[in-house]
Amino acid sequence: MADKKIIWQNSARTFSENLGYDTLHLDPVGTLLVCHSSKGICYLGILNKENPITKTLEKIQLRWPLCNLQKEIFSGTFKNSLESTLNLKMGIIDNPKPLEDSDEESLDLHLIARPFEKSVWLQLLRIPAGQTCSYGQIAQLVKNPRASRAVGNAVGNNPVS
Incomplete structure (x- = not known):
């Protein structure tokens, strides 16, 4: 890459x-x-x-x-x-x-980016082309499994995605 x-x-x-x-x-x-x-x-x-x-x-x-x-x-x-x-x-x-x-x-x-946003956005970069990942799955990956709503907000705040 x-x-x-x-x-x-x-x-x-x-x-x-x-x-x-x-x-x-x-x-x-x-x-x-x-x-x-x-x-x-x-x-x-x-x-x-x-x-x-x-x-x-x-x-x-x-x-x-x-x-x-x-x-x-x-x-x-x-x-x-x-x-x-x-x-x-x-x-x-x-x-x-x-x-x-x-x-x-x-x-x-x-x-x-705030630290949580940064961790979410870095996870977005790891999703392979053509695949999807739920907010809940991303929350697990950033070691905050109950934060799916916060993940959704972070994704929505991403100015380049």
């Missing part, structure tokens, strides 16, 4: 810089909003009527209060890497199969 670098922060109160964002269209998903810091992707989500860009940018600003959001036009290496990684991931969803080590592409991530 390609090395994925994840920069973890407990709080955004210690981080202030410009966050760049742009939209990409990915079939069959639709329009995606991608936001990044200098350290990696910090938000990736689908835009639609219930989740328009203005509402989404407001949520990102609340999560990263000391940062300035700046519209960018993704191009070059970053855009190509982003599109090829997302297209590969969509192909895996449509046609799950074991990946050769060199097949999987990866993007660096920059995430704010």
Whole structure:
């Protein structure tokens, strides 16, 4: 598997810089909003009527209060890497199969997470392509078997899943 670098922060109160964002269209998903810091992707989500860009940018600003959001036009290496990684991931969803080590592409991530969220999100990365795992199963894996509802909240708070 390609090395994925994840920069973890407990709080955004210690981080202030410009966050760049742009939209990409990915079939069959639709329009995606991608936001990044200098350290990696910090938000990736689908835009639609219930989740328009203005509402989404407001949520990102609340999560990263000391940062300035700046519209960018993704191009070059970053855009190509982003599109090829997302297209590969969509192909895996449509046609799950074991990946050769060199097949999987990866993007660096920059995430704010409390310790419990971090443990849940790391478990999400371990779920094989094309397979599912219940919140209860994840709660067991993070050594907190009665926390399935908290796992659901952590999954819902994941800005890149």
